[in-house]
Amino acid sequence: MSYLNTIEQLCDAALHPGKTILATREETGKDLVGCFPIHTPEEIVYAAGCVPVGMWGGRTEIQLADKYLQSFCCSIMRTNVELAMRGTYDMLKAVIIPTFCDTMKCIVDNMKLAMPKVPTIAMAYPQHRTLSAGVEYTVSEIKRVRHQLELILGKIITERQIEEAFAVYEEYRQAMRRFTEISAEHPDIITARKRHLLIKAGQFMDKAIYTRMIKEISRGLEDELPSGFQGTRVVVTGLLSEPIEMLDIFDENHVAIGADDLSLGSRLWRTSTRRDVNDVFQKMACRIADQEGDTFLYEPEKKKGQMLVDMAEECRADGIIVLMMKFCDPEEYDYPIYKEEVEAASVPMLYLEIDQQLTSFEQIRTRVQSFTEMLL
Numbered sequence: 001m002s003y004l005n006t007i008e009q010l011c012d013a014a015l016h017p018g019k020t021i022l023a024t025r026e027e028t029g030k031d032l033v034g035c036f037p038i039h040t041p042e043e044i045v046y047a048a049g050c051v052p053v054g055m056w057g058g059r060t061e062i063q064l065a066d067k068y069l070q071s072f073c074c075s076i077m078r079t080n081v082e083l084a085m086r087g088t089y090d091m092l093k094a095v096i097i098p099t100f101c102d103t104m105k106c107i108v109d110n111m112k113l114a115m116p117k118v119p120t121i122a123m124a125y126p127q128h129r130t131l132s133a134g135v136e137y138t139v140s141e142i143k144r145v146r147h148q149l150e151l152i153l154g155k156i157i158t159e160r161q162i163e164e165a166f167a168v169y170e171e172y173r174q175a176m177r178r179f180t181e182i183s184a185e186h187p188d189i190i191t192a193r194k195r196h197l198l199i200k201a202g203q204f205m206d207k208a209i210y211t212r213m214i215k216e217i218s219r220g221l222e223d224e225l226p227s228g229f230q231g232t233r234v235v236v237t238g239l240l241s242e243p244i245e246m247l248d249i250f251d252e253n254h255v256a257i258g259a260d261d262l263s264l265g266s267r268l269w270r271t272s273t274r275r276d277v278n279d280v281f282q283k284m285a286c287r288i289a290d291q292e293g294d295t296f297l298y299e300p301e302k303k304k305g306q307m308l309v310d311m312a313e314e315c316r317a318d319g320i321i322v323l324m325m326k327f328c329d330p331e332e333y334d335y336p337i338y339k340e341e342v343e344a345a346s347v348p349m350l351y352l353e354i355d356q357q358l359t360s361f362e363q364i365r366t367r368v369q370s371f372t373e374m375l376l
């Protein structure tokens with residue numbers, strides 16, 4: 001049962017990201033590069049001999065960030081600016097920021113002032129990402145990020161190094177697909193809280209080391225007997241499943257996550273790489289072009305509603321829970337569209353507005369309890 005110890009190690013790593021990041025730097029001897037959510041080209045960072053560090057915000061008192069950000073910006077961005085102004089990110093060699101929303105476009109310049117010691121690299125994805133011109137633009141952006149990182153680090157990042165890094169990330173993505181599949185069969189062991197922490201830990205560790213640990217957990221779960229779980233199984237969608245206290249409420253009410261559509265979740269690994277593409281930059285660009293149902297990527301067909309319905313059917317979920325990050329405009333714009341489709345398919349759905357700085361959870365507790373009782 002050694003894999004249970006590995007579960008605890010990774011959960012602890014996710015709960016203490018600062019400690020984990022410093023331990024990773026000491027263990028690997030690699031420099032650290034910050035990666036804002038989402039779809040940062042981490043393979044380029046890894047190829048440079050650095051560890052990509054996920055910058056997913058967290059709970060902290062906002063005291064300084066109000067100098068640059070309005071109160072109606074999402075809590076992840078506000079927290080990142082707050083921590084930058086405190087000097088928390090001064091350990092990083094650089095920070096890469098994709099510009100998916102209006103707030104993130106402003107954050108690029110805000111972060112230059114918030115952490116003057118750390119260079120920032122902005123990255124823009126094309127709106128028409130599926131067109132050949134869009135793929136080529138994505139390739140050019142990835143190459144530009146590589147060039148800027150080379151200038152900052154003072155080293156050349158070869159194409160071979162990028163190919164090797166891409167292979168590491170492909171192994172990671174494959175391992176995560178298997179982990180989320182097998183963990184859904186054992187919600188008694190991988191609770192909603194543990195599932196999130198196990199996924200999040202990978203944002204603060206060397207991907208090769210993390211992947212080995214996730215594979216160990218999956219092998220351990222494969223040897224376990226079916227759990228006979230009698231609770232509520234759901235599909236969750238949104239930016240991420242925090243604060244952690246919300247997941248404690250899920251566990252209290254025997255709510256298990258059968259599948260997810262989360263930015264800090266399956267959106268990181270669910271899209272397969274095209275087998276007919278050989279160039280590594282094209283592979284990375286095509287993964288973005290082929291991503292479906294992602295709120296942050298332009299998609300005129302709006303496939304997310306049917307995708308959620310199909311996910312719920314495939315994992316035999318009792319319903320769908322929407323984790324709506326407060327003031328996340330892209331997620332809020334998409335909600336009315338897929339809400340109508342989900343309701344038309346008669347799939348029960350619960351809407352929860354979340355914020356990383358939440359301190360009171362009684363309303364969420366009441367809504368989750370009512371939702372599970374309604375499904376009995």
